[in-house]
Structures are given as structure tokens and as C-alpha cells.
Amino acid sequence: MAFFQKLIKKFTNDKTSDDQTGKEPSKGKAQPYFGTIHPDPNFNASRDAAALQKAIETKGVDENAITEILARRTNAQRQEIKAAYQKDTGKDLPKALKSALRSSYEDVVLALLMTPAQFDAHELRNAMKGLGTKEKTLCEILGTRSNQEIRLIKAAFKEAYGEELEHDMKGDTTGQFETALLNLCKASRSEDPNIDDGLAKSDAKALFEAGEKKLGTVSSVFIDILTSRSEAQLCKIFKQYEKIGTQGLNTVVEDELHGSLEECLMTLVKAAWNKPAYFAEQLHLAMKGAGTNCNTLSRIIVSRSEKDLQKIKQEYKRMYGKTLQEAILAETKGDYEKVLLLLCGEN
Template sequence: MPCRDETRQQVRTGEGFCRWVKELKQATEMGGDTAEGVKYCDEHVRSLNRGGKTVCSSTVFPAKYHGLLQEILHSCHPSERPRQEHRHKVEKDVIFAILVKRSNEQRQKIKAVYEASAGQSLDKALQSALHSHLEDLSLALISTPAHFDAYLFRKATKGLGTGEHILVEILATRTNQEIRDIKRVYKEVYKTELEEVIKSETSGDFTTALLAMLKANKDESTEVDNDLTKRDAEILFEAGEKTKGTNVSSFIDILTTRSAPQLCKTFQQYAAISDITLPKALQLELKGDIEDCLIDIVKCSWNTSAFFAEKLHHAMKGLGTNEDTLIRVLVSRSEVDLKKIVQEYKAMYGLSLQEAIRRDTKEHFERALLALCGPE
């Protein structure tokens, strides 16, 4: 058993991680039967919790790890559970009870610990243990944000048709650094540049708008330039309503490079010089994918939480349920602003998001999604 100082150094530097994982496995298997095992597990808990990030709008927070490895090994390999346990009834709930209550950073450590202890990747273990939407949800949870977004891009651009709304959703709601990370991961995993994929799968002004967002050079400051607000509003008015035809490039340039606070002020200024709102003007002036794209950018800039609340509402509206949308939004926003989205959903539709999920989903999938949403 390493001393406490040695353990702390390994946590900080990653040195000797494989040996440390083996010792961790031994410690968790002690189940707290010896003082030394408990002390070592407690040190591991503290070291992992130090790396977690707590965000006030998040619904997922770092959790403690005592006994975690034992639980996830058993849940993915029910044959390892004692005979008296009702293994088939509990394994799925155990898996998701572990995954949804940990931050993404912690899930990455779980993956490393699991692989070192079980001799196979956690991805493959979950694919064997789960199916359909539960499998999709579990794999989304254990992916890094950049890998999950890269996968969503790949899925949206492969096969028949293109999921244009997904491409816009990701690029319009991620930070510049997150977009750069997506591009890097996409190239690493799929061996091609994301720009080339967009060029081959989309066309016209829509392609231009996506490539503009993919440059990741949007102003991210919170300061508002009032002079720029007036100039931009005039440019947009001139490019649309006041001109025969539409100068789409002006809309793309302004909407893809200005900060959200700056755009909000621009929308207000536009309403002061026009008889209609900017979204209405876009609907009148444009058609097809570019219309939907620019309107979505406007919605995201004005109120990102309301944008996602609307996405979730449409996923459960009418007959059938779009489980892919539920997974995509709830997982990607769980450590960003899901708490605000839950509040916005209730304000917009007079029904809690949790109640809507209960009505449209069931069993393990329902419970996992509700856990992501947090308490009502």
C-alpha cells in the first residue's frame, strides 16, 4: 500500500497509474474490512473529487467513488454477482446510477480504471450489456464532449440525407475552444477534415454559414459596443428588407461572428428601425436550410436555454418520441445549463420536463433521463 504522499503525487502526475489502479481494485474489494483499505479508498475519493468542476447551472456534479469499481464490474458482468442477488433486475439501474451521478471528467477516470481492472474497454462492456437507446445513452455519457460532438457530426452526415439541424445546433451553441476540439477529434477519429465533410454534404449559402461557424472566431466577450449595434442593425436592414433580393453574406458575417450579448442588442435595434422582427424578416427573405440555420442562430443568441427547451418539446410532441434528441440535449447540456433548460421548459410549456419525460419514456431509460434532469 503506497503512502499518502506517494498516492497524491501519482494522482497529480499520472505516474504509475496502472499499478495504482491495481491497488485501488484490491482496496475496493476489501469492502472496508480493514482500516488500511478504508483509508486508501478515502484518499482515492478525495483525489478524484479534487478534479471535479461544479457549475451552478449543471444538473450533474462530481460524486464519491467508494466501492465504485466493484459496482460497475458487477453491473456489466452480472455473472460475478452473488447468486442471491436479483442480477438481471438491477444491473441496468446500477450502471446508470453510477454514470449519471458522475461528472464527465470522473467518467473518463472510471473508463481507465475499468479497462485496467476488467481487461476490456468500458465501451465494449456496455455495448454487450445494453441495447437500443440504453446503449446509445451509456456510450454518450462515457464519451468526452468533443468525442460525442464529433460522433454526432459523423452520424448527421453519413448515409441518406443530412441532419442539418444537428450541425447548426452544435456549432451555434459551442464555444470557440469546443469547436476547435471537435475539429481535432474528428480528424483523429475519422481521418478527414470536418470542413471537407461539410463541403461535400451541404451546399450554397448553408455551407458558407457552417464553414463560418467552424472557423471558431466568434467574439466571446460580454461587453456590448453600442455603435457597432447600430451599424449592424442598419446593415442587416439594408441587406434584407430594403434591398431587392437578399445579401445573405451580410447576415452570415454578423450572425456568426458577434457575441450573444452583442446580437441581442442588435436584434432590439433592428426592431426599432423595422416594422418586423429579425426572425420574421429572415422567414420572409430566405428559404430552406439557410433560413433555418440563421433563425436557429438568432434563437440561440437570444436565449440558449429556450432554444434547447423547444428542441426537447418537439422531441416528445405528438405520436412517438425522438430518443436521439433527448439523449443529445440532456447529455451535452448536463454540465452546462441543463438546470436553466429545465426551468425554461416549465415556463414555456406549463409542464415540468421531468413530467414530460415520464409520459413519453419508460423503465430504465426513463429513470436515467430523470436522473440527468435532477429533482423537480
């Protein structure tokens, strides 16, 4: 959290940011790409499908060939490979790979063959099934996806599991944490890039009165504001809060809220300030200490590889003094290590 406290202080003291926040990106200009995976210019779905069939049927399985193909193709190209494999062999590629592979490497390979929405739905389902609930996974996915992405996730969840995402969520979460997640599931959060200064001031005052100023905390106020305002608007609220509160809003959320609700709302706070830094922190935590949380490590690298993994790598180096590649090399091995490094753009 120390990095975010420094980042927030720098942000709130940056007078020039007021001039830039809320402006729409220049129309007509191509948006920069910060992913690590690029389309194969010589792509041929049937050729890749045939190579994968050979790799799967080879005695002992040729994991290197599988990695070289799937980790060097975009998600759209992988979907074409899946379709070509089904057409040419009459078999389902994910099922064929599942029967041939094992452990964390298998999980990454199967994740690569899902669409982004299918993968997020799969991760949400896994976070809620069985004994216990992986609250951090629910917060990470629902707290960092756009409205359109959440709508696609809900559709994929319904198609794959025959139930509404909200139905499963109500069965596995309770109280105000449930309320916050269900608010995010509505996929109605503002995405307006323009800033409303008046609203930011009134929201900052409402948060102050619901937390610092009051004995006890009115959590519903924090939930309503943090789950409904755009990321740009939240940043303005944080700056306004600095003018009336005795401490930063991030510290207030940590002090006034607890448990899963705190985790959920802090995800929204961190993602609004610097989403790549948020993911860098989650990757660091997944590899920190004894053992490695391969599920989190795989999910973030796969899901961000065509979005902002380049930025995440930059933030990781800035925050922890070593590259993400170095961290992966220290924590993983074998085919699992290789597929993660390729997805990170390390050839």
C-alpha cells in the same frame, strides 16, 4: 416561436437592459453552476469499475446498477472509471457496455462515457453519414458551442475519424448553408462581452438593407453578421433593428431565408436571446406529436447536464406549462426513462 417573439419584445422594451449588457462579470467571484450533475463526494473509480463489471456480467445485465453509477457521476469522474476499468480488467468499458445493452438506453450510456468534445464529434458524424443529412443537429451543435468547444470538437473529430470536420461538412452540405457552417467551424466568432454601439447600428442597417428594404435577399450579409458577432453584440443589433425595421429581425430571418440556412441562422438568433429557452424548445419538439426523437432528447440532456440543464428545466416549465420530468415520463419508459430523469436531477 411564439415564446421567442414575446421574449424578444420584452427584451427590446426593457430599458434597463442597456445598462447591464456588455458588462464583464465581477472578477474574483465564483460563477454560478446551473448543471444537474454534481461530483460524487465519495468517488472511487476502481470501486465503480468493479461494480460495472459485475453489472455487465450478471445474467440479464443489471441496467439499474449501470444507471445508478454513470448517471450520478460527472464526466470527469466517468473518464476515471473508464481508465480504471481498462486497467483492472484489460477490457474497454464502452465496448463491453455496447455488447450488453440495446436501443436508446445504450446510446445514452455510451454518450456518458465520451468527453463532451467526443460526444459532439460523434453526433456531427452521425448527422452527416449515410443517406441524408440531419441539418438541425449540425445547427444545434455548431450554433451553440463556444470557440474553444468547437476547437476541441474538431480535434476529437480528426482523432476519431481521421478526417477534418470541414472536409466531411463540404461533402454533405452545399451553398450558403455550407458557408454558414464553415464560418462557425472557424471558431473565430467574437466572444467579447463589451458592446460596440456604433457597430450594432451599422450592422442593423446593413441587415435592413439586405432584407426588408431590398427586392430579394442578400443572404451573405445575414451570414457574415450573424456568424461572426458575439451573442451580446447580436442582442444589441436586434434592439437597433427594432428602431429601423417594420418587424423584428427574427421575423425577417424567417420571411427572407428558407430551409437549412434559415434553421442555422435562427439557431444563432434564439441562442443569443435565451440559450436555455432554445434548448427547451428543441426538447419540446423532440417529444411533440407521434413518436419521440430520442436522439435529440438524449443529446441535449447529456450535453447540457453539466452546463445549464437547471435553466433549461425552468424555461421548459415556463414555456409549456409542465415540467420536463412530466414530459419525459409521458414519452419514455424503462431504463431509458430512468437514466434521463437522473441526468435531469430527478432522484
